Amino acid sequence: MYGYIETNPKAAQVATEEGVNVICGDIEEPLLLFSIHEKFDVILLMDVVEHLTKPVNTLIQLKQRVNPGGKIITTDPNVAYWAIRKNLLFGQWNYADSGIMDKTHLHFYTASTWKALMEEAGYRVTSLKPVEGMVPFENFLFKSELLKESVGWLRHLAITAAPELFTIVYLLEAIPT
Incomplete structure (x- = not known):
């Protein structure tokens, strides 16, 4: 059994019309979760937790x-991504329409605070790894025929050496304790 919880009625309707099992509602509404009787092998929260009022x-x-x-x-x-740190260094905390500084984010986390959040909720983090990152001047490097082939290698090297600085998005797996 699988299904989705979607807050946007139009998105829920489109998914339902495509044959997807969708509940239209707010995951933070206690009655919604109590109305779901199934249990799941995997629950995916993809770019969700930072939007919750009480994660x-x-x-x-x-x-x-x-x-x-x-x-x-x-x-x-x-x-803790380098570009956010740079902006803070210059006194800037600017919200955006998407990305780390998305206007709809209610909470902001680093790798260690993501892990602490999950542990506070009664989970053991089994994996926390970078899945998206970027190095300084990457867009410039891509424009250079000579350097664009090295961007992937540089990104991998940077994320391996300093994941806290160069990771934009983490993938976290956790099991209930």
């Missing part, structure tokens, strides 16, 4: 929906 409460409630041996997988932005 710990929601994560605690979701534990009841995870099968024994199951897990939660999240993707999470990294506010």
Whole structure:
């Protein structure tokens, strides 16, 4: 069994018309989670947690929906990314329409605070790894025929050497404790 929870009625309708099992509602509404009786091997929270008003409460409630041996997988932005740090150094905290500084983000986390959030909610983090990153001047490097081939290697090297600085998004896996 699988399904989705979608807050946007139009998106939920489109998905339903495509044959997807969708519940239209707010995952933070306690009655919505109590109305779901199924348990799942995997619960995906892809770019969701930072938008929740009370993420710990929601994560605690979701534990009841995870099968024994199951897990939660999240993707999470990294506010410790180098470009955010650079902006802070110059006194800038500017919201954007998307990305790490998305206007709709209610919480901002680093790798260690993502892990602490999950542990506070009663999970053990089994994996926390970078899935998206970027090095300074990457767009400039891509424009150079000579250098564009090295961008992937530079990004990998940077993320390996200093994941806190060069990771934009983490993928986190956790199991209920």
